[in-house]
Amino acid sequence: MRMQAPEMSQSLSSVVYQKILISIISGEYPANEKLPSEAKLCEQYSVSRPVLREALTRLKEDNLIVSRRGSGSFVIKRPDDAVLSFSKISSISDIQRCFEFRTSLEGNAAGLAATRRTAEQLGRIVAAAEKINEANKLHALASDEDFEFHLAIAEAANNKYYTTVMKSLRENIKEGMNITRTLSLRSSNNRMDLVQDEHDTILKYIIDGDAQKAEAAMKAHLNNARIRMFEGTDS
Template structure:
C-alpha cells in the first residue's frame, strides 16, 4: 500500500514512485509499464488515480500510451535528478511550472507595453548577473528569480508581482534544480537558457507584447522539459 505524504495527492505519490523506477532503470527506455489494473492493485488505489499519475508522466514527455498496447517509456531522465531533489518534490515542481505557464507569459506581454526605464534597468541588471554566473560556472538563483520578478513588476499590475512573490520558494527550488542539472551538462545548456532570457528582454525593450508573451512561454516550457533532459546512465 502507498504511504501518502501529508498534503500530497495519491496520484502525485504514484507519479513519484514510477518516475523513480524509470530513472533508476527498472523501466528502461522502450519498456512497457505495468497496466493500470496492476498498478492500481499494487498501490491499493483506484484506476482513475493511476490514470491521473500516468497522464502527468505522459505530459512530461516520459511515457507514451499506445492504443490497445499500454504505456511505454520514451525517456529516462539523468540519475542526477535524484541527487538534487527528493523524488516527492518533483510533482510539486511540475505543478508550479504549469501555473507559471498561465501567469508569466501574460505578465511579460503587459511588461512590453508598460515598461519604463527603471524597470528595464532592473531586468538588464539581473541578466548581467546571470551572465556572470555562467562565466564563473556558479549557480545564481537569486538573479534568476530577480529577472522573473522584474518582468512581473514591469507589467504594471500588482497582482502579477504578488503572485510571483508568493511562489518564490517553489520557483527558486525549481530554478536551483535546473541550474544544478545544467552544470552537469555541457556549458551550451546554460548559454541556451541565457539566450531565452535575452529574447524575453529584447521583446520587452522593443515593446512587442506578442513576442514577449511567446518568448516567456517558450522559456518556461523548455525549463520544464529540461528537468527531465539527460541520459539515464549519467
C-alpha cells in the same frame, strides 16, 4: 462504489506519480520499454483507474512516457538520478506543477511588461539579465540572479498581483531553478547557453514592446525549463 473526494484523488495521484517516477529513474521501468498494464499498476499501487490515469497524464506532460494506441504506455526518457540529489522525491511533482502554473502567470506578465514597463523597470530587467550572463561565465549557479530577472519582469507588468504571487512562490520557484540550472551546469553540451538565449529572446521582445512575442517567449522558456528538469546531464 464510494467516490473519492477530489483532494484525496489528487493526493493519491501525486503519490503514484512519484512512485512511477522513482521506478523510471532507478531503471525498474527502462527507457523504450512498456509500462505494466493499467490493471497491474492499479493493483500494485492499490488505486483506482482514474487516479492512475491522472498520474500517467502528468508523466506524459513531463515528456517521460507516451501512450501508443492499442499497445499501452512506454517510457521514452530516463531522468538523471541526480534529480533526486537536489530535491526530495515528494516535492518533484509540486515543482513540475509550479513550472506549469508559472508558464501561464509569467507569460501574461511578460506580455504586459512589453507594453507597460517604464524606462526604470526595463533597466532593472536588463541589469538582471547581465548579472545572469556574468554568473554563467563563472559557471555559478545563479538561481538568485535568475529569480530576480523573472521578478523584475513581473514588476514591469505594473499589476501588483503578479509580483505578490511571484514573491509568495519564491522558495518553490528557486528550488526548481536550483535543479534545472545545476543539471545544465553539469551537462556536457551547451544547455546553459540555450537557457540564456531564451532569456535574451524574452528581453528582446520586451524591449521591442511586442506583447504577443514576449508572452510566447516566456511560455516557451518555462515549458522548456520544466522539460529540462528531466533531461540527462549528457543529453
